[in-house]
Amino acid sequence: MKDERSLTESDRQLLDAVDQILSGGAFREHQEDSLYGTCAYLARVETRPNDKFTRELEDRLLVVWEQSRRSGKGASTARSPVRSIRSALAPFLAPHGQFSLVRGIVAAFLAIALLIGLAATALAVYMKIVVGEPSFDVASLDEAMRPAQFPVWVPSQGQLMRVYTLGNPNGSPWEYNIVVDYRLQDGRRFTVIQSKALPEFNLQQQYEKSQQDDPDHMRVLDGDVDINRSRGILYQIAGELVGTPPPGWRPWETHLVWQSDGTRLSLNENVAYPLISPGEMTAIARSIREAKH
Amino acid sequence: VGQSGAQRDPEAFRRLYRHYVPKVYAYVAHRVSTRQDAEDIVSETFLRAARDLYRFERRHEASFSAWLFRIARNLVTDFHRRTGRADPLESAEQVLGAGGIQSEPDQLVFQNEELTSVHELIHRLSPRQQEVITLGFFGGLRNQEIAALLGVDERTVATHLCRGLEELHRQRCLDRAKSRERGEG
Numbered sequence: 001m002k003d004e005r006s007l008t009e010s011d012r013q014l015l016d017a018v019d020q021i022l023s024g025g026a027f028r029e030h031q032e033d034s035l036y037g038t039c040a041y042l043a044r045v046e047t048r049p050n051d052k053f054t055r056e057l058e059d060r061l062l063v064v065w066e067q068s069r070r071s072g073k074g075a076s077t078a079r080s081p082v083r084s085i086r087s088a089l090a091p092f093l094a095p096h097g098q099f100s101l102v103r104g105i106v107a108a109f110l111a112i113a114l115l116i117g118l119a120a121t122a123l124a125v126y127m128k129i130v131v132g133e134p135s136f137d138v139a140s141l142d143e144a145m146r147p148a149q150f151p152v153w154v155p156s157q158g159q160l161m162r163v164y165t166l167g168n169p170n171g172s173p174w175e176y177n178i179v180v181d182y183r184l185q186d187g188r189r190f191t192v193i194q195s196k197a198l199p200e201f202n203l204q205q206q207y208e209k210s211q212q213d214d215p216d217h218m219r220v221l222d223g224d225v226d227i228n229r230s231r232g233i234l235y236q237i238a239g240e241l242v243g244t245p246p247p248g249w250r251p252w253e254t255h256l257v258w259q260s261d262g263t264r265l266s267l268n269e270n271v272a273y274p275l276i277s278p279g280e281m282t283a284i285a286r287s288i289r290e291a292k293h
Numbered sequence: 294v295g296q297s298g299a300q301r302d303p304e305a306f307r308r309l310y311r312h313y314v315p316k317v318y319a320y321v322a323h324r325v326s327t328r329q330d331a332e333d334i335v336s337e338t339f340l341r342a343a344r345d346l347y348r349f350e351r352r353h354e355a356s357f358s359a360w361l362f363r364i365a366r367n368l369v370t371d372f373h374r375r376t377g378r379a380d381p382l383e384s385a386e387q388v389l390g391a392g393g394i395q396s397e398p399d400q401l402v403f404q405n406e407e408l409t410s411v412h413e414l415i416h417r418l419s420p421r422q423q424e425v426i427t428l429g430f431f432g433g434l435r436n437q438e439i440a441a442l443l444g445v446d447e448r449t450v451a452t453h454l455c456r457g458l459e460e461l462h463r464q465r466c467l468d469r470a471k472s473r474e475r476g477e478g
Contacts, residue, residue: 007448007451007452007455011451011452011455014455014458015436015451015454015455018429018454018458022429022430022433033466033469035458035459035462038458038461038462038465039458039462041411041465042411042426042430042458042461043430045407045408045411046319047315047318047319047322047323047408047431048315048318048319049314049315049318049331049332049335050328050332053332054311054314057314057335057336057339058307058310058311060336060340061306061310061339061340061343062303062306062307062343064340064343064344065303065306065343065344065346066303067344
């Protein structure tokens, strides 16, 4: 029996033939009864979806795409200001991160415009939030859509940076978010994005899944999780998680989402998430008040 | 077909979808048992992709197609885990049968038999061989992309591909010999 990883000369020839066949050539050059003929036969097979199915799915997708595009823009802006600034400056950076002269001048002008914009925004935000008391008491956060309970690792005192909304309150659930930015005493900050939960992704529904090997730590609410353990690091993490990220999880790789009883709460930003039990998460999610738009 | 354009432009997104839907469908159809299951999984794959497309750039994926097939593959895995059922070979034609084949009626029968035969042959392989062959031949992924998707190195993918094709060829020869025997008998 051949070793799983061994590649013989005939294997290499077969791989070359497969490349050739899959790139559209050499279908008829191989004997039907040969191994290469079987490869050509396999490549010739065409499995197509039903036209009606394809059309109907396309219509549905365009609706979802539009909703996601709107909420995605807002969420990404709120999620990581540092990365947003970096990506905004990306066109002005030379390949190795150096400013070119012309691009640098343009960037400088834009930076000034950005500062003016930020100052105006800060003023507007300042007018919106509670004025005079920069610190907050978690227990007193009783406004609509704010959790009355936080993870135990969140200290009771911190600074409320700003509260703002994204999207249209009369639109679909995904289109409207209330964003609360906090800065903790140790300088870390985190963002809570609150919106209504989509019913089909409710925790109690069948979409709640568990990773077989680590059910307490990897409860997948939505999306998919793929961890490459072979390299000893976590990466390629997609979707949203309910639960405790394993050690080594970098906070910007995903964000945590609680979703229960019609309310959705997601935490992100540069906070390293410590252990949170599923029971605690559920309690936090349930402590969120119903939105009163 | 670029995913970056599809993040902003609905027409680009539509083109992206039309480009990939036959490939994803072909991959999924050869991994499940019925047409309905295949359509459900393909629908969910693209719905998730549409919803999460704006986040794609932040990921460290080998390619957009690898990302898309990762979603599809995870859904197939979930499906098998949830249903806990093997793929009944006799229902292969439910997946691969009428509806999508644009052929003359006399060719349709031949095409159906051919598709069913391929489906059966693939399901006689090991799970990893099935995965590699369906991703490569039906999904159109390169070995490098398959390796990233499965979390193995490219050499391992190549080995699984070679062993799988050899086994599939052996099974096909056996089937043809049996068929000839029945015809002569």
